[in-house]
Amino acid sequence: MVDLYGGTPPAHDECEVFYVQVDERSDSVTLGFETRKLPSHPSPEWQERPYNRIEFCLFFTDSKDLRVDGWTRSEAQSFSITAVPEEGFTVVLGHGRSGLRFSAAAVEVVGIRAYLASDAP
Template structure:
């Protein structure tokens, strides 16, 4: 996904817009660490971690030190799911775009090796801050 598409989607109020004041971290500042495929609900959940901290954090987050934020995106009514491989390289290549028919097209990796699917909708499931080991 181009940086402008990523920021446009995640910078909106229903996603990370409020805590980042409309300017969320770039896709390269986020690490995909979690992929959950739920065939019962036809959904896919992606979990991301970033060291790019919110400019407008929730007040309760300020009660403890933190250097990382994680957030989860849920894609619902998933169709055309395809998995052709998975590894570090595929997890670092993320493309989420609008597709024909009011769908969202997701490609993690490439069509040759990775995960791809279409979804009817995408929502922010949760966010949390925490103190991660290592440099911030």
């Protein structure tokens, strides 16, 4: 992801959460994001066709302390991912007392793709 953006990936406010999957069998959580910020160093295959969106997933492993207190579009619009030295990451989707929270030991970027989306409302 960093290579695609020349060292500066999309900022927090340039991404939207569109997907959440909790897999209790492997203690993992996958969050899907979409951004309109196009990469400065796109993959060669992307340059062959038009696109205006990038989609990627963050795959969190060894997740724990999962708590879900309501889930609506409102909670999906507010998120934070904080690196905690020697512990991993703390993830919060939502605001106040509503939303989804968990911690994870590691995270990996997976499923990066470019596509053309309509700007229709």
